[in-house]
Structure formats: C-alpha cells, structure tokens
Amino acid sequence: MKRLSAFNITALTLGFAFLYLPMILLVIYSFNASKLVTVWAGFSTQWYGELLRDEAFLDAAWVTLQVAVISSTIATVLGTMAAYVLVNFGRFFGRTLFSGMIYAPLVMPEVITGLSLLLLFIGIGLDRGILTIVLAHTTFSMCYVSVVVSSRLISFDRALEEAALDLGCNRFDAFRLVTLPIIAPAVISGWLLAFTLSLDDLVIASFVAGPSSTTLPIKIWSAVRLGVTPEINALSTIMIAVVTVGVITASLISKRNAVAAQRDAQAAERAE
Amino acid sequence: MRKFALIAVPYAWLLALFLIPFLIVFKVSLSDTALAIPPYTPTLKDGFGALIDGLDLENFWFLTTDDLYYKAYLSSLQIALLSTFLTLLVGYPMAYGMARAPEEWRATLMMLVILPFWTSFLIRVYAWVGILSNEGLLNQLLLWVGVINEPLTILNTNTAVYIGIVYTYLPFMILPIYAALDRMDDSLIEAAEDLGCSRLTAFWLVTVPLSKNGIVAGCFLVFIPALGEFVIPSLLGGSGTLMIGKVLFEEFFNNRDWPVASAVAVILLLILIVPIVLFQRNQQKQAEAEQ
Amino acid sequence: MPLLDALDLKEQSNVSSPVFAPWDDPNEKPLIRFENVTKRFGTFTAIDDLTIDIYAQEFFALLGPSGCGKTTMMRMLAGFETVTEGRILLSGSDIAQVAPNQRAVNMMFQSYALFPHLSVWDNIAFGLRRDKMPKDQIEARVAEMLKLTRLEKFARRKPHQISGGQRQRVALARSLAKAPKLLLLDEPLGALDKKLRQETQFELMDIQEGTGTTFVIVTHDQEEAMTVASRVAVMDEGRIIQVATPANIYETPNSVYVADFIGDVNIISGTTKPAGADRYHIDWAPNQAPIVATSQNSFSEGQTCHLAIRPEKITIAKDKPEDTENAVQGKVLDIAYLGNLSTYHVELPGGQVIKAQTANTRRISNRGITWEDPVWIRWNATAGVLLEQ
DSSP, X not given: OOOOOHHHHHHHHHHHHHHHHHHHHHHHHTTBSSSSTTXXXXXXXXXXXXXXXXXXXXXXXXXXXXXXXXXXXXXXXXXXXXXXXXXXXXXOTTHHHHHHHHHHHHHSOHHHHHHHHHHHHHHTTOOOSHHHHHHHHHHHHHHHHHHHHXXXXXXXXXXXXXXXXXXXXXXXXXXXXIIHHHHHHHHHHHHHXXXXXXXXXOHHHHHHOOTTOOOHHHHHHHHHTTOOOHHHHHHHHHXXXXXXXXXXXXXXXXXXXXXXXXXHHHHHHHHO | OHHHHHHHHHHHHHIIIIIHHHHHHHHHHTSEEOSSSSSEEOOGGGOHXXXXXXXXXXXXXXXXXXXXXXXXXHHHHHHHHHHHHHHHHHHHHHHHHHHHSOHHHHHHHHHHHHHHHHSOHHHHHHHHHHHHSTTSHHHHHHHHHTSOSSOOOOTTSHHHHHHHHHHHHHHHHHHHHHHHHHHSOHHHXXXXXXXXXXXXXXXXXXXXXXXXXXXXXXXXXXXXHHHTOOHHHHHHSOTTOOOHHHXXXXXXXXXXXXXXXXXXXXXXXXXXXXXXXXXXXXXXXHHHHHO | OHHHHHHHHHHHHHHHSOOOOGGGXXXXXXXXXXXXXXXXXXXXXXXXXXXXXXXXXXXXXXXXXXXXSHXXXXXXXXXXXXXSEEEEEETTEEOTTSOGGGSSEEEEOTTOOOOTTSOHHHHHHHHHHHTTOOHHHHHHHHHHHHHHTTOGGGTTSOGGGSOHHHHHHHHHHHHHTTOOSEEEEESTTTTSOHHHHHHHHHHHHHHHHHHTOEEEEEESOHHHHHHHOSEEEEEETTEEEEEEOHHHHHHSOSSHHHHXXXXXXXXXXXXXXXXXXXXXXXXXXXXXXXXXXXXXSOOOTTOEEEEEEOGGGOEEESSOOSSOSEEEEEEEEEEEEOSSEEEEEEEOTTSOEEEEEEEOOSTTOOOOOOTTOEEEXXXXXXXXXXXXX
16 A cells, blocks of 8 residues: 655645636636625525526527537547548558548647638538538547547457457448447547537637527637626536536446456456 | 448548648638638639639748737747646646555546546636636735735736646646556666665656656647647737737637638648657657557 | 376277278368468468368367467468468368358357357357347257356356356357357467366367367467377478377477477487388497487488487486497486476486486385486387488
8 A cells, every 4th residue: 555645645735726726716606696706795596597597698508519419429420430440451542641630630729620621611602500510520529539439449359350250240240249339438438528529619619600600618708708707607617517427427437337347357266 | 342431431521621621721821812702812713723823922921021920939839838847847746646646546536637628628717717817816815815915917917828728738747647657667666766766866767767758748738739729828818928829810800811810820730740740759659668 | 297198098089989080081071171372461471382181070280389370370261361372172162252251160269259248148149140040049059058068057147257267168159159160269278277278178179079060279289289189280480390190299200390399309410320121320429339210211321310209218227228229328417306207317428418207106216316426328219200300
C-alpha cells in the first residue's frame, strides 16, 4: 500500500479545487435570488423557472438535441467503418490520405473547420440549417469515433473473426455476430463522445448554422458575451448535473463489471 | 464488392466534407474580395481559365503589410507556449499525485479528471467570468481578506486568457502523463534509491525521463488547440488580447473579408503543421516502444 | 523420461490393435495432398516447394521451431492464406477457390478464440446455426459434444467463467461440432500447464480415435507430437526434413537436425571406412581406436559422417568392459540427478563431452561414480545411427 506524501496531497487538493471550484460556484450562484450575479441575496429557484419559460432557449435546446442525436449516430456508423478499414485492411490505394483525413480533424482549429465547411456549403448552394450543422458535426466527430473504436479493434483478437469464418460465417455475419458485440462498449463510448462534442460545439456551428437553426451553445454565447446572467448559471447547472450523473453512472457500471469479471476469474480458477 | 464499399463510404465523406472544403479555403485565400454573393471573385461561374488567372497571392502580401496579423500570430504562439508550460506546472504534480495514490482511489481520481472533459467547454470558460471580473468573487475574497485595497483587473487581460487555457486543457495534460507514470514500475525508484540517489535525484533521473513521452504528448495536446483558440480569448481576453483564432473569426463575420480570413487560416495551418508532425512522431515512437 | 514413456505406450497400443499405416499402402488415396506448395510473404519464403500426403483418420503432427512454416501450412488448409505456387488437394480436389466458410475443415485456434459474449452452449452451436441446421438437431449435437468433452455442467457459463482446461475443451467441442473431415489444431495445449497438458494429450487421442476425424496438429513441443501423433513431420525453414512415425523419428532420424530436435543425443563426427556388410569403422579422434557402427545406408571410404547415439543407449562403468564393440575411457565432468534417471557428462580424451544415462532402479544406491572419476563408456555397434548430414 502506498502512502501519499504531504506534497502529493497538496498537489491533488489544490489541483482538484482549481478544476472544480469554478463549477461549484456557478452552481451555487444559479440559486441566487439577486439579479446581480456576484452578490448573494438568498436562495431561489426563480432563474430555473425563467429559463423554462424562455421559448428561444427551449427551441435552441431542441435543435441542439436533434443535431446531436442524428450527427453522433451517423458519425458512429462512419467512424466504425473507418476504424475497421484502418485496422484490418492493411495497405490499399490512398490509405495514407485516408488515415491523414481521419487524424487531421482532431488537431484542426475549429475556426478553420468551420470556415472551410461554410465556404463549401455556400459554394454548392446548400442553405444553412440543421442539415448543414449535422454534416459538419458528423465530419469531425466521426474522426473521434474512429480513434476510439480503432484503439479497441487493435487489441481485438483477429482469431475470433477467423473462428467465425471457419465455422461458416461470411464476412458480414462474422462482423455482426462476433466483432460488433465484442467492440460494442467502444462503439457506445464513441457515440457518447460524438454526442457530447456536438452538444458542446460553438465555433463550427457559428459558421454553418442558419438564422432558423440556432443551437444552444450559440444562444449561450450571445448571452454571455454581455456578461454573467443568472439564467445561464441555471442552464449551466442543469448541464453540469446531467453530465455528472451520466459520468458517475457510467463509471459505477464499469466498476461493477470489473468487479464481476474479477470474481468470475477467481471462480474459474477454483473450478480448475 | 463489400470491401470496396466499406472503404469508399467514409473515404468519400471525408473527401467531400474535409479535403474539398479545405481546398476551397485555399482557393478563396488566393481570390479577391468583391461586393457579391459569395463576397469574393473569381468563382467557378467565371470559367476555369478566368478562375486560374484571377488567383494571386495578394491577400498574403496584405497580411505582411498590416502588422495586426503579424502580431496576432506571434502573440498566439506566445500565449499558447506559455500556457502550455503553465498547464504542465499544474498538471504534472497532479498526475504524479494520482499515480502515487492508493490503488482504490485511482479510478475515482481518474473520473474526477475526466468529468470536466465531458462538461461543456463554453460553460467552463464562462464560469471564470463571474470569478475574475472586477466585482467578481476573487476580488471580493481578496478585498475581504485585506490583501488588496483596490479590485484587481484580471478579466479582459491576457492573465485571464492564461487561466482559462490552463483550466480548460488541464485534463489533456494530466491524462497522458498519468498514463506514463502509472505504467512505471515502482521498484525502479527503489532501485535508484538503493543505488544511492536521494528522493529528488531519483525523481529527476528516473521518473521524469520515463514520463517524457507523456509530458510531450500532453504538451502537444494543449499547445495545438490553444494556438487556434477562439472562445477563451473572446470571452476572457480584452481588446488587447490578440489571438489568431479570434482575428480570423472577426475578419470573417465583422469585416466579411472572406479571402483575407482564408489567407489567415492557411497560414495558421502552415504554422500548425510543425507541432502536428512532431506530435505524430512522438506518438509513433511511443507506440513502437510499447510493442 | 516422459518422452520415452510416451513411446512405450505407443508401441503397446500398436501391438494390441491392427497396424494403422495407410502411408505404407500404395493403393490408399490421401485425404490431403500438398503438391509443390510454395508460400511467399513479400520476399520471405514461408513454405518452400513442399509436397506431402496426409491420410484419412491420421493424427498428423507438424513439429518445428517457431517460424518454420508449420502455422502457415495450417492456415493454408483452413483457407486464411492463399497458396503462392502449387496446389492443395482435399479428397482429390483443389481447395484454392473454396472460401474458409465453405470448407469441410475446422480449426481449433491457439488462443481458442472462444466468443467471449456467448455461453459455452452458444459457442458450440455457433457453426451448426450457420449451417441452418434444425433446432432439435442442433440441441442434440451440442449435447453430444458437451458429453464428449465432459462440459455438461458448464453449458450456461461464459468463457471467462471457466478454467483454462475447460476452455480448451470448449474450443475442441466447437470445432468438432460440425463433424469436419479434417480438424486443424494450432498448438492446442500450449496454454495449459504441464500436468494438465499430459492428461489432455491422452484425452485428445481418445477423441480422435472415437470420432474417426483426421487431426492435423501444429506444435513446437516434441514430447506432445511424439505422444499424440500417428506420424510426425519435422519442419525447418519452410521445408519438411523428415516424415515418419514417432518411433522411427526417434530411433532412425534422417539427419543431425532431426536427431538433435527430438530428445537428447550425442553426435560424434568422423570419417568412415567400410568394414564388411553394413559395418563401418569411424575415425573420430587422433590416437583413438575407430568406433564400430552399422548402417543400412552406404558410405564410401573417407566420407564425413555423424554418429548419433541417444544417451540412454550408452552405459557407464568404472572398470574396462569386456567383449564390447565400442568402449572409450573418459572423465566424469558433471552428474545431473533427475530422480528417475541420472545423466553423466563424460569428457573424452579429445575434449568431446558425451552424455550417458542410467536408470535409478534402486532407492539410495551408491553407484560409486563421482566427479573427476575416470570411467569407461560403452555401446553396441547398432546403438547409434550413422548420418550423412
């Protein structure tokens, strides 16, 4: 058993305080009765009420949700295909360009991605709206999905697929019945990552969104440019709460699975 | 053929929505501004010959004549470099502390580092506005304690930008360093101490070199996005904060000068190619070392 | 030594049942025929112009060090690698164009490749379902396989909930379920510990005999190959060096490589001098009497040769033995006590070290031979095999 030194405890305490205090303060002040966001004037949930009555926010949230669900789903399909191609197909014509196009969007500044897509949409005369945001989000998030899924595929035992072929599967059945169920956790994380990226994106959406398709981040952005507002604090609190619950649930599930796997392994040893 | 389709679909998607758009940016950067829709000339409607003839490097010359751009590139580099270094200073001790923490804490600590990553980037930057403003919580605290008599101006300065970058990109620094430290065999430190190292020299001679790949990866993961950052300088920085992502955004939306904005983008990418290639090398080296 | 035990067992079973040797029958048609098969990966030649016949119901072992091409041969049979040159015939027809999922060949993978998301039952039923077999037949067949491999109790378990030995049996049951003409086993026992491996070897032989399936096994473990196989092919660098029954591989290796690869051996090099019918005198060291050896192969005067003698065929004594064909004096360098056996390392006057083995038939016996003792070693003219290379 390792013991933490005083230095390590200090580093961790200060570090996590730095990471979490701003968000905690945001959450606390979302319950502030005062319109003046820096002065505490008692507990109130009035800003949540106002937020829920704000049609513009609700519309933006609805647009964002649609875009996120559609784009992350398409991105998961395309990204999984791309990962499978990159990991399993070896050399083929244009492979270098292909893998370059998978990795480049991960490091491309958002302003450039946004600008380039906008110029394309204008060039081909596509009206800006939900469709253009979906296309843009799918493009960059499929690259993230592909990275997540390919890191799982690399450690995937190819013999499993060969065993399926050996037992009479064609390639598609081998993927559907064996590979996909096994890599499913990575595919699901890829989808969640794509979903979050889409929910979060401000810069690219600013370029490719039309006037009728304002997303939540664009809406937040135009509000916070004018300074701190209690409604945004309330909205932030809701978003933080959703993410926190989601992440904690996910890690509890994975921990439970890990414990179960360990127990099974021990039981298997005893069965020897 | 199924195999062909499997390659072709994602390939075609990326060609159409990644490569071609980028080629368009390149083309527009060589065009001239025009009062038209789209606001540049020539376009494909003018015919291919006229299109080729109409392209020139004028916008790039313009970027060299107006020192706004020159300064913006330099100041972006400076801000990105310095904030990467600051992130390392904050992140390394945390990653080290996590790697030394008892086994049963690690999953929780890991989750605590990853959680902000899933939380909206915009909201996390916004959280600092209420803290750093003149009447913000930090100034209130400092005034109350009595450290200062006048509120400090932090919001709308470069200092706020540094804080914002360190804050938002901290997980990217911690995770690769933690991964490297976690893989390290503890008996190496014991061996170094057994051979006569003090704790500190053992740290310098063994721990730091062995986490080098994690440090390098973390630095690139912070530096590359910080260089093109737009939200943080716009929200936390002041009018004096020059960062190229912000300049590009404003050039495009406020001045509607698409060709110049495209030229700014092309140069930004050229600057980014160096760290990206270096980063790729580091990752490859690491992958080979693991095999 | 277990290797020898295995050989004894084999000999006994051969005596009790009619001799199974289709390879000696010119009228027998092979199940598998490799015809001048070459396989290249880029510039690397994995299989080099290889020709071999494998007969129905054989338990055929491909034995060799890693990288010798044995796994490539197996993967070509399964259909995961294509042949560069030559052809592979299964029951007389070329299988080059037959996809892996259409071949009447199944494979048991080295890693077992059990589907982790499926239960033991579903793993075994996997191939039957692909064949669209009616449900009741699948159930009957899976039950039969579970019984054969004694896994009835574990049918509902997932692969990670059973032990390594049970996993090995699931893999076997799964690959046998489709009743293939030919079963390929890639290092099937490699992941098991030594004791379990020895038990499983006999289980594997029983199942092979019981089902009448042709087994081709790939292994780098010579003991395993000798124990289970009806014939062993010793491979090196993409070629087959020798194909023979385990006893013949051990007693009449065709080269120093095979002699050295299988079991322990002493090699004495020299030049031959014919001395009557099938008899030769070998000059092996200056100022030493020639060694007498017999050989069916003919050697010319002065030809370089290598005499391979197994340590257990050399006896060691303190006094000079009488009326023996070969006796050499030496000095004890090392003694390895193995429990059932003792191996003496004896240094001969020329500096060569010869291993001699004696069985420790009595408890606490004092043989009176110890380090640095001058000793005599002796063997018969027929004890060794005379090899050209």
